[in-house]
Amino acid sequence: MRTAALILALAPLSAFSQTIPSPVPENEVFKREDIGHALAAPTPQAGHTAASAANSPADDGQWVMPSKDYASTRFSSLKEITPENVKNLKPDFSFSLGVNKGQEAAPIVANNTMYVVTAYPNIVYALDLTKPGAPLKWSFAPKPAAASQGIACCDVVNRGGSVDNGKYIFNTLDGQTIAVDINTGKPLWRTQLGDINRGETMTMAPTVAQGRVFVGDSGGEMGVHGWVTALDENTGKLLWRGYNTGPDAQVLIGADFKPHYAGDQGKDLGVTSWPPQAWQIGGGAAWGWLTFDAELNSLYTGVGNPGPWNQTQRPGDNKWTAGIFSRDPASGSARWFYQYSPHDEHDYDGVNEQILLDMPFAGKMQKVLIHIDRNGYLYVIERNTGTVLSADPYGPVNTSRGIDLQTGRPIINEEKQTKLGQTVRNICPTASGAKDWNPSSFSPQTELLYIPHENMCMDWMNAEVSYIAGTPYVGALVHMKPGPGGNRGELTAWDPVQRRPVWAVKENFPIWSGTVVTAGDVVFYGTMDGWFKAVNARSGDLLWRYKVDSGVIGQPISYRGPDGHQYIAVLSGVGGWSGAVVSGPVDPRDGSAALGMVNVMSDLPKYTTAGGTLYVFSLPH
Amino acid sequence: MSSRYLTKFAACSALLLLGGCNRNPQSAAPPTEQGDVHGVIDSALDPGVDHSLVTSDPRVAAYLNNADAVNTGKRLFGQYNCSGCHSNGGGGMGPDLMDDVWTYGGRLEQIHQTLVQGRPNGMPSWGGKVPDEQLWQLSAYVRSMSLPQTLAAQTDNTPSQSPAPVPPEVEQDAGWSPLPATTNDYTSTIKGVD
Numbered sequence: 001m002r003t004a005a006l007i008l009a010l011a012p013l014s015a016f017s018q019t020i021p022s023p024v025p026e027n028e029v030f031k032r033e034d035i036g037h038a039l040a041a042p043t044p045q046a047g048h049t050a051a052s053a054a055n056s057p058a059d060d061g062q063w064v065m066p067s068k069d070y071a072s073t074r075f076s077s078l079k080e081i082t083p084e085n086v087k088n089l090k091p092d093f094s095f096s097l098g099v100n101k102g103q104e105a106a107p108i109v110a111n112n113t114m115y116v117v118t119a120y121p122n123i124v125y126a127l128d129l130t131k132p133g134a135p136l137k138w139s140f141a142p143k144p145a146a147a148s149q150g151i152a153c154c155d156v157v158n159r160g161g162s163v164d165n166g167k168y169i170f171n172t173l174d175g176q177t178i179a180v181d182i183n184t185g186k187p188l189w190r191t192q193l194g195d196i197n198r199g200e201t202m203t204m205a206p207t208v209a210q211g212r213v214f215v216g217d218s219g220g221e222m223g224v225h226g227w228v229t230a231l232d233e234n235t236g237k238l239l240w241r242g243y244n245t246g247p248d249a250q251v252l253i254g255a256d257f258k259p260h261y262a263g264d265q266g267k268d269l270g271v272t273s274w275p276p277q278a279w280q281i282g283g284g285a286a287w288g289w290l291t292f293d294a295e296l297n298s299l300y301t302g303v304g305n306p307g308p309w310n311q312t313q314r315p316g317d318n319k320w321t322a323g324i325f326s327r328d329p330a331s332g333s334a335r336w337f338y339q340y341s342p343h344d345e346h347d348y349d350g351v352n353e354q355i356l357l358d359m360p361f362a363g364k365m366q367k368v369l370i371h372i373d374r375n376g377y378l379y380v381i382e383r384n385t386g387t388v389l390s391a392d393p394y395g396p397v398n399t400s401r402g403i404d405l406q407t408g409r410p411i412i413n414e415e416k417q418t419k420l421g422q423t424v425r426n427i428c429p430t431a432s433g434a435k436d437w438n439p440s441s442f443s444p445q446t447e448l449l450y451i452p453h454e455n456m457c458m459d460w461m462n463a464e465v466s467y468i469a470g471t472p473y474v475g476a477l478v479h480m481k482p483g484p485g486g487n488r489g490e491l492t493a494w495d496p497v498q499r500r501p502v503w504a505v506k507e508n509f510p511i512w513s514g515t516v517v518t519a520g521d522v523v524f525y526g527t528m529d530g531w532f533k534a535v536n537a538r539s540g541d542l543l544w545r546y547k548v549d550s551g552v553i554g555q556p557i558s559y560r561g562p563d564g565h566q567y568i569a570v571l572s573g574v575g576g577w578s579g580a581v582v583s584g585p586v587d588p589r590d591g592s593a594a595l596g597m598v599n600v601m602s603d604l605p606k607y608t609t610a611g612g613t614l615y616v617f618s619l620p621h
Numbered sequence: 622m623s624s625r626y627l628t629k630f631a632a633c634s635a636l637l638l639l640g641g642c643n644r645n646p647q648s649a650a651p652p653t654e655q656g657d658v659h660g661v662i663d664s665a666l667d668p669g670v671d672h673s674l675v676t677s678d679p680r681v682a683a684y685l686n687n688a689d690a691v692n693t694g695k696r697l698f699g700q701y702n703c704s705g706c707h708s709n710g711g712g713g714m715g716p717d718l719m720d721d722v723w724t725y726g727g728r729l730e731q732i733h734q735t736l737v738q739g740r741p742n743g744m745p746s747w748g749g750k751v752p753d754e755q756l757w758q759l760s761a762y763v764r765s766m767s768l769p770q771t772l773a774a775q776t777d778n779t780p781s782q783s784p785a786p787v788p789p790e791v792e793q794d795a796g797w798s799p800l801p802a803t804t805n806d807y808t809s810t811i812k813g814v815d
Contacts (some may be wrong), residue, residue, distance in 0.1 A: 150715060470745060534659070585716035
């Protein structure tokens with residue numbers, strides 16, 4: 001043994017040193033002015049942009065769902081904290097979550113209690129906000145199957161729960177939806193929806209409305225047959241399930257289905273736009289945001305990427321992946337569909353947030369849905385019909401040359417189409433998108449969106465892959481890299497009416513946290529290297545920052561405490577796809593690790609370590 | 622039966638009198654058979670002996686010093702979607718395999734056992750689903766990923782592309798020690814920051 005050790009010690013050390021790749025050159029991406037399109041010129045004089053009262057009722061100071069309101073504004077009407085005094089913000093209390101994995105959830109505040117769900121093993125904590133230090137009222141450990149950790153594509157995250165009608169409702173990694181009594185923490189019902197042996201996990205935050213719980217699956221990298229499901233809020237009983245690929249009967253496409261674009265009209269397109277049987281393992285998960293529209297009584301359900309990533313194995317439009325359905329919340333029946341990325345070649349899931357606003361367009365007020373897609377475009381969609389009113393790039397784009405507003409389809413740039421056995425370089429945006437799941441906010445005061453996003457590109461080579469149930473179904477070798485300029489993240493304030501950015505803050509790392517904006521005109525967000533920041537909503541000027549124990553990828557909130565004061569809360573705990581190099585057992589020496597993300601994040605271990613802590617801040621009072 | 626087994630057997634028999642050693646009393650085999658069990662040791666804790674027990678599966682020898690084994694293992698690693706979770710050794714959905722940590726042991730027979738049985742935190746079980754010969758070849762490739770020679774052969778950001786054959790020396794270890802010149806100090810390899 002000693003001899004062996006000596007021999008091995010004499011072997012040379014690794015010749016390879018990890019470096020962050022050079023940024024993609026500026027001239028590799030298209031200019032916003034050249035590829036952004038709209039059906040009509042801006043008409044700001046036609047009215048004020050805001051969410052309707054039905055979707056964004058008067059703020060009661062609580063924060064009962066991750067999106068704040070059905071409109072998904074993440075706007076807090078509280079204004080005790082201002083650009084002038086935010087520099088005095090201090091931590092009020094913190095609480096260890098006991099789990100050092102990526103913490104993506106929004107803390108929920110209802111009845112003077114704060115509810116937090118952790119990454120796997122999905123422990124729920126209830127903290128009593130009426131007492132000093134917010135002591136624990138109860139905790140609930142759902143004990144999800146440990147094996148589910150092995151089929152979660154991008155860290156074992158959970159994006160939060162919701163409080164409604166005396167229940168806290170959340171999902172577990174192993175595919176359960178659970179409702180617990182908000183006063184006792186005792187489970188009222190738990191419904192097993194996903195099957196880990198088919199690659200199904202659940203990481204999304206349920207949407208609760210009209211006595212129904214709307215949930216969807218994760219597993220777009222595992223060859224799942226993606227779905228959205230509605231449960232009875234009182235019993236957990238399954239009300240309906242709509243698949244995102246397959247025959248119309250499974251997708252819940254019937255007589256009510258009236259898609260705007262010709263390419264989405266026809267029988268069983270969820271079968272015929274795939275090679276034989278490929279739809280059965282074609283992904284189309286629903287792991288992001290499901291948005292209930294109280295005004296139009298609709299449910300908007302974003303659909304994830306098609307599988308496998310190797311597009312050469314699935315010629316066709318691969319419906320209904322990488323798009324959005326409007327569904328009847330009572331029956332699940334589809335009303336319209338729009339496909340952001342037909343035959344997606346770059347993992348551009350369509351699951352990012354939908355923000356429901358009344359907005360002036362073409363000289364009149366229109367009911368729109370704003371969706372900021374992974375494919376790099378910010379879409380303004382008329383939400384009665386699913387008509388795209390405008391689509392503009394907000395990040396680096398070269399996979400397409402704009403969206404054709406007659407057909408609704410991206411104008412494909414053939415140079416960035418992926419190939420079998422051949423690496424295509426400098427594809428923008430990267431697989432995780434110009435922006436991933438982490439939600440934007442909207443202020444009716446500034447009429448701006450606050451978009452936390454990425455500035456990253458990638459090299460991609462397809463490889464043949466076989467489907468083996470319960471294992472990844474990907475078939476691509478990806479290496480990510482910084483976008484033009486080298487800053488991997490950006491916070492952009494965007495004017496949806498004028499279709500342009502108003503200001504932007506560059507960040508070294510991709511921004512993987514959500515944003516919250518307040519009536520005090522302050523925007524809060526966190527960075528992956530562990531700074532929780534406040535910027536001026538009108539200028540982007542940095543007003544305050546606080547170093548937390550680990551990188552921030554959670555969703556900050558603003559609420560009124562029992563004492564009447566304004567509080568800001570956020571989880572720290574780096575991880576997720578972009579942070580797996582810190583939170584997971586992932587090696588920075590392998591650029592292809594974590595689906596190619598490590599190539600562009602290998603320096604993160606120098607800046608932060610894994611953690612999991614709730615922080616609550618307020619002004620001295 | 623080697624003297625090591627005899628040591629183990631004697632210690633175990635003593636412990637059995639106190640109700641120890643036998644992990645599953647309900648399906649207990651007669652104590653006298655304990656010493657003959659050529660099970661793969663999954664833990665660095667080995668009560669009753671002053672050093673960790675090293676067993677030796679006779680099937681291992683064929684995969685040592687065997688370049689074909691690691692190269693075939695590399696191909697199978699892609700074909701069976703191992704790379705979907707473990708990438709090219711750096712991990713992702715599954716753990717890093719090119720570092721110096723062996724949770725379930727780094728001897729070939731221990732790796733093989735992990736592939737056959739699966740592991741509770743998300744490693745599927747492949748026994749009976751993949752030919753055993755291929756599981757051994759995969760084991761050899763996985764063991765090769767953290768060999769200093771394989772690490773040294775890395776020329777770009779995709780490691781484990783030139784896997785070195787597994788030397789017999791590594792099998793003299795009980796499976797828990799990091800090899801010299803393997804490292805967990807990833808950050809030391811990162812350049813171009815700040």
